[in-house]
Each structure stands twice: as C-alpha cells, then as structure tokens.
Amino acid sequence: MKKLVVMFLALSLSFTALSGCGSKEADETPQDSGTDVSGEGEKETKTQGVDTASGDGAYKIGGIGPLTGPNASYGLSVKQGAQVAVDEINALGGIQLELLFEDDQADGEKAVSAYNTLMDQEVTAILGAVTSDACIAVTEESQVDGILQVTPSGSAQACTQYDNGFRICFTDPLQGKTMADYIKAQGYESVAVIYDNSSDYSNGIKEAFEEQAGAIGLNVATSESFTSGDVDFKTQLTKVKSSGAQCLFLPVYYAEVAYISEQAKTVGLELPYFGCDGWDGVIAQLNGDTTNIEGAVFLTPFVATSEAENVKKFVETYNQSYNAIPDQFAADGYDGVYAIYQAISACNGDVTNENIIANMQNIEVKGLTGDMTFTKEGEPNKSALVATIENGQYVAK
C-alpha cells in the first residue's frame, strides 16, 4: 500500500515536472545560496530576460555534486564548466537554460535529498551526480520519475543502469580496454601492471585491461597489487623488474604514480609508463619535476593545453570567469550541458521526458572531450584522447 502511494506521488511529481517544462518561468526565485561556498555567485550571469516576446521559458538543469568536503574540487569544476556552457547557449538567443546546482558532499543520501530539492524546482534534466556512489543513489530515484539524468563523471558501470541515465566520461572497463589496445598498437609484446586492489576504479580498469590483453595477444608478464595508503612499492617493482616486461601500466591515482615512479628509479627499473585518467594532477604532485615519468602516456578526456579551437576558447572563458585552468571535470560538465541542450532542442517544442531521453540516442555532441554519440545503454561513443608528459607539461597526442 505504502509503495503504491509512493509510486503515485512520484508519478504526479514527474507530471508536474513535465508541465513545468514549456511554461513561462519568469520568476527569478533567489536560489539556495547556503551551499554555494565558491563565492563566485555574483560572477554568474543569471539568465535574465527569459520572459521574452516569444514566450519561451528557460529550461532548468539541475546539477548535483560535491561543493564542500574533501571532493569539493570535482563538484566545483563541474558546476563552473556547466555554467560556461549555459552562458554560451543563452548568448545564442534560442533556447534558454538555467543551471541550479545542489551540494551532495559526494554522499548518496545527501545526493538524493539534493535531487528532491531540484525536482521541487521543476528541473527539466539532471546533470550529475558528479561522483559514482552519489550518482548511483540518484539513478534509483530519477528512473522512477523518468527524467533525463546525464552524469558528467560517474564512471562506475551502474551509473547508467536505467534507460534514463547517460554519461559523458568513459567507464572504468572501457579505459582498461582502450589502453590495452593502445599499448599493443605501440608495438609492445609484454606489459606489467601495478594496481590498487582496494579501489573499484583501479580493479575495474585492471580486469578489463587483462581481459582485452588476453584477447589481442598482449602478454601480461605480471600484475602486482597494493592497497590504498601503501607507500612502499619496491617489492612490487622488483617483481616487475625480474618479470621481463617491456612497459608498465599503472591504473592508479596520481599520488601513487608519484611514489611508484620515484621508487622505480631506486630499484633500477626504467620502463615506459602508461596510465589512466587518474593520472591527471601528477605533474603538480611531483612539483613539476617529471624526469622520472618523461614520455609517459595516459588516457584522459581533456587536456587544457590542447590546440583544438573549442578547447582554447573554453579555457580562455573559464579562466576569465573563475581565474583557474579547467580540468577534466569542468570539461565533462560543459559537455553534459551541451548534450542536454541538444536533446531538448531536438524535441522541436514538444518537450517531454520521453522525447528528451529518446533524442539522446540521435544527437551528436561536438564536445571538449571529443565528438560523441550515445548508445541505448547510455554510454558515450567517442574516441579516446591520449596525453603524454613532456618537459613538465601535459601534451595532447
């Protein structure tokens, strides 16, 4: 009985959300600024003048991500990147968007209440959540409401488990598969892996990597594990050294990359390095001294120093607004807004949840993180960007 009531409430909520889509949204209610710790509130150019003669209201996009707590930088980046996209789109003069962003502190429960807050404000689509665990919690709610949910950076498989869920970033297994192909294509015969056994991220990549390596005949000479917080990698590196591998694949975060590359030198191991998107930030970690990892290649969705026209423009605008160089999360947030925008545009005025979600499979987004289309499962179809480290700089390859 209770379930029925909940279902009914959820349904009615989604209908109100729908009916809100096409109507005028002229009321500029002051947003909840309690969660806004970044202090850039006044810099945001709010979408004023949505009440134009055409009667076209602004569609609200509900962002969810950590704005406070230890993972705050991820959420702030997504929020700021998304805001740049919203401003750009509004300047075009067609469909108007408005970004509402709620803090979830990367926590599942808080993400769900952030989601409910956004639904109360009648958003058209959800951009988030930024982190995987929070995102999975939100999918359970959003699939009931049937609203489009695009996660910029939730890489766990379950983030897109329902029909309404899509993602911008690569999944963990896809990263592993891509890197196995890449290493093989570089002409290497055997590879060693060092991975973090206590992290889903690292495990997910490593398993897919080994599977793909087996399929394409790339010999995994040894695969050594460690657990988060370990600082001594000499044992694993000594094993790698005697395994005769030609290169070393490290599906780990940048802090461990720093430890491993320092200690590899002390055990006399000099192999080419390959990595994943967790490497983003490794140069800062090493104080810019990249002699040990010179020439390392890693998979990343976005390189701020890229020469691509759209990336240059984005980096410039972002830097002007927030006085910072955008990272991959900002780029993911930017692309997420464009995906939602294009899905709404493709509705040709008949904006319903069903239409938006159906359109996601038809659109092609020319994003900062690559040109992408989306599969029915919600995964992006895009080519992997590969970055290399040269003279203390990330260079797009």
Add this chain to the structure above:
Amino acid sequence: MQYQSKIWVYGGLVLFFLWNRDINKRVNSTKVKELIILIMEVIAQFMNGLNLGSIYALIALGYTMVYGIAKMLNFAHGDIIMVGAYTLSIAMSFLSLPAPVAIFISMAVCALLGIVIERIAYKPLRMSSPLAVLITAIGVSYFLQSVALLIFGSQQRKVESAVNLPSLLIGGVEITGEAMVTLGVTIFIMAALTSFMKYTKTGMAMLAVAEDKGAAQLMGINVNKTISVTFGIGSALAAVAGVLLTSSYGFVGPYTGSMPGIKAFVAAVLGGIGSVPGAMVGGLLLGIIESLSKAYISTELADAIVFGVLILVLLVKPTGLLGKKRIDKV
C-alpha cells in the same frame, strides 16, 4: 639368472646416468640462468625488506623507550615522525638549509614537541588509569594530523632526500644509499641508546624510574624531569625516523606517520616492548617478513601474515622475542 639380472641393473643404471646427464646438459643453461635470476630477485627483495625493516626498527626504538620508562603507549609517536618530516621539508626547501642543519632543527623541534605534549596531555593523567592515557594519546595523534591537514592541506608534499649517497651495485642487486644509511643509523642509535641507559646518570635515572617511580623519587631522582627527557629523546628519534622515511619514499602528507607508526608498534611488541634490542630485531623481522610475503605469497595477505606472526609469537612467548618477564606485585 642372478648374473643376468645384475647386468640389467647395472646396464639400467648406466643408461639412466647417461640419460640424466644428457637432460642436465640440456636444461643446465636455461635452468641455471633462471635459478640465478630467482636468487638475485630474492636477495633484492630481502634488501627491500631490510630497508623497510630498519625504518620500522628506528620508529620502534622510540616507541619501546617511552613505553619502557613512562609505561605508556605513545600512539602519537607516528605523528611526531610526520612533524619531523614536515620540519625537514620546510627547513630544506624554504629556508634552503644544508641537510645536517635541517636534520638537527627537525630533531630539536620534535624533542620540544614531545616534551610539551607530555606536559600538557600526559602528565595530568599520570595517576589515572592507563586506559585514559592511551585514549589521550590517540587524541593527540588525531590532533597532530588535523593541524598538519589545516596547515599543509591533504596534498602530499615532495621532499628532497636528505641522504646524498650513490647506490651500490653488488652483483646486479641495487642497494640505495638511503637503505645503507637507514640501517647504519638504526644500529648506531640502538647501540648509543643501550650504552646511554647503562652508563650515564640520566640513563640510570630512567631505568630507576622504569623500575619504580615512588622508590626513585625517594632516592632523590626528579621523576618529572626524567620522564620529560625520555619523551624528548624518544621524539628526537622520531624526527630521525621521519627524515629517513621521507628520504626513502620522497613524500610527506598529514598521514605519513600513522601506518608506519602502527607497524612499528607491532614490531616493538614482536621484539618485546620495553626492550631496545628487541625493537631492533622486531623491526627488521617485520620488514623482511612483509617484503617476502608480498613478493612470494600474496600482496593482499602480506599484512595478515605480518600480524599472524605477531599473534603466533605472543601465543608462544607473551613477552615478545627479547622481552623480559615482569612479575607484577599484587
């Protein structure tokens, strides 16, 4: 009949010998090579373990000394290591002081910190239950971590090695300068500490306080001062451990000291807590067991094996390997 069978047996033996020799010849070149590689690897892993173990031993020395004399487990010991490492990093990279001066400053800062912590946090609790002091020590540990987090942030900071020795290459096994210095320093400190306790007035006062605080006071020993000195020396040792730890691993963060601190505590218990040579033996054993089990059994099980060994030793010899039997007065 008998003769014939004998021929068969001899013939068989000769054939077997020839066949065997043939196999040996064929296998020799690759098998022996593999064997040599394996032996080299085992030696290299052993050296890794020795390096890790001597750091554990160095930390355990401080642990065991404070426990042996003040009869309390100073769980903040690991975090004093972290403070020492940060001090070194600041002294070397910001004030650009030479390494020996930076190490000395780091030791002085930590010794002072140890004395202050003892005065503020532990001294008022000297008469209360050991559990209260233990909880306070854990509190101090979290306090130090949080302060470091506030000042330096969660990002790990790169530290230049304070040890400037080239690596030694012995038959394909590379031994880093840091590893040699760490082992040397640990042995030296152990010897110095033992003779300090035995032959100096302060050292003997420490032993007396360890034996019986009340009686020591009656004999005219200033118990408060002695315990302060103990904490000062223990914390200065922690600073040395911090210097060598960051020289070996290159980075310092707010939680740098906590895991080595716990492992060193295990080493101290393994060797017999309160015993200075015990800390040394326990630390080295722990490092070697950890390294070898990581390499040849399982990385995931390495810690389980280390703690399993601890449980086994304590079951057989509750006082630890070199611990003294203590008869508690009832």
